[in-house]
Amino acid sequence: MPGRPSPSRRTVLRGVALTPVAGLGVAACSPGGNGVTAPATPTAPVDLGAVSEVAEGGAALYRDHNVVVSRAEDGSLKAYSTICTHAQCPINKLEGTTLICPCHGSRFDARTGEVLHAPATQPLSELPVEAENGRIVAGPGA
Ligand code: FES
Numbered sequence: 001m002p003g004r005p006s007p008s009r010r011t012v013l014r015g016v017a018l019t020p021v022a023g024l025g026v027a028a029c030s031p032g033g034n035g036v037t038a039p040a041t042p043t044a045p046v047d048l049g050a051v052s053e054v055a056e057g058g059a060a061l062y063r064d065h066n067v068v069v070s071r072a073e074d075g076s077l078k079a080y081s082t083i084c085t086h087a088q089c090p091i092n093k094l095e096g097t098t099l100i101c102p103c104h105g106s107r108f109d110a111r112t113g114e115v116l117h118a119p120a121t122q123p124l125s126e127l128p129v130e131a132e133n134g135r136i137v138a139g140p141g142a
Contacts, residue, residue, distance in 0.1 A: 041066045041081040041127065042139030051077070051131045059110035061094040067138050068099060069129060070111040079129035079138040080113040086120035099124075 046065055054060045054077070059070035066082045068091075082091040082099060089103035098116060099108040106120035113124035129138040 041083060041125070045128075045137045045139045045142040048136040048138055051134055051136055054136070057097075059094060059097045061091075061099070061110075063090070063092055065138075066090050067127060068094065068110045068124075069136055069138060070097060072111070077129045077131060077136065078111060078113075079127040079136075080108075080110065080124040081127060082124065084120060085115075085122040085124060 042065055046067075048062050048065065048067065048069060049060075051071070054069055054071040056071050056075060057073050059068055061068050061082065063082075067079055068082050069077055069079045071077055083089075084091055084101040084103065084106055086101065086104060086106050089101055091099045091101045091108070093100040093102065094110060097110045099110050101107070101120070104119050105117065106115065107117035108114065108120070108124050109116055113126055115121060115123060127138050128140060128142040129136065130142050131137075
């Protein structure tokens with residue numbers, strides 16, 4: 001073709017080789033891990049289950065909703081988003097009342113949302129929560 005040089009074989013091969021690598025980089029950094037959906041906490045009240053599922057002085061992790069609920073000795077409830085404040089990974093592990101982020105190891109207190117271990121520096125976002133007819137309802141508007 002006159003006026004426009006055709007790409008050399010080396011240029012074409014370089015482009016092909018870099019494309020998947022760039023795609024992997026984006027997927028590895030995206031919070032959902034698959035690059036399709038970002039994790040989110042409830043945008044409306046959700047029924048998480050029976051209050052009795054959370055022991056007094058303990059906590060329960062609701063992975064499907066990215067919420068942790070703790071129950072104080074007096075029976076009062078607290079709820080926090082389990083989207084890590086460091087780089088927005090969904091936290092998927094609860095040991096006792098300690099939440100552990102799988103991405104970089106931040107730890108949070110499920111009873112207060114406070115950071116127990118860096119790299120996160122900001123506490124988890126608190127969510128409204130209440131007990132309704134023995135059920136835990138959490139999220140905005142609860
Ligand atoms: S995203 Fe949780 S520690 Fe980095």
